[in-house]
Amino acid sequence: MKKKVFIEGMSCKHCVAHVEEALKELDGVKKVKVSLDDKNAVVDFKDEIEDSAIKAAVEDAGYDVVKIENI
Template structure:
């Protein structure tokens, strides 16, 4: 299991946090996603086969930006 912290731009409320959490959890191999509005980041735990690029693409498709 691997852990990655993604800095995310564009979240402004708890609904955004929930949306980003659900989007990240929908990526194949993601085991958990803890999203913080205060820190503008997501801490994601995932299988070694899972691509960070896939997580970034899912967040971007949801309307947010990984920086």
């Protein structure tokens, strides 16, 4: 299962690393790719995960989630 998370507030590579680290801490994450240019993250999970958990992880890291899509 993959999800694309659209994120506002990232402005540098440090922001990208911070978001990546926050998402990798979620249970069941296989892979995370965060793009500063596209302002999103593609997250590959082993199992189904609630969008609210993803949103909370990103927002706890200090960034805003605009929307989340299944891909």
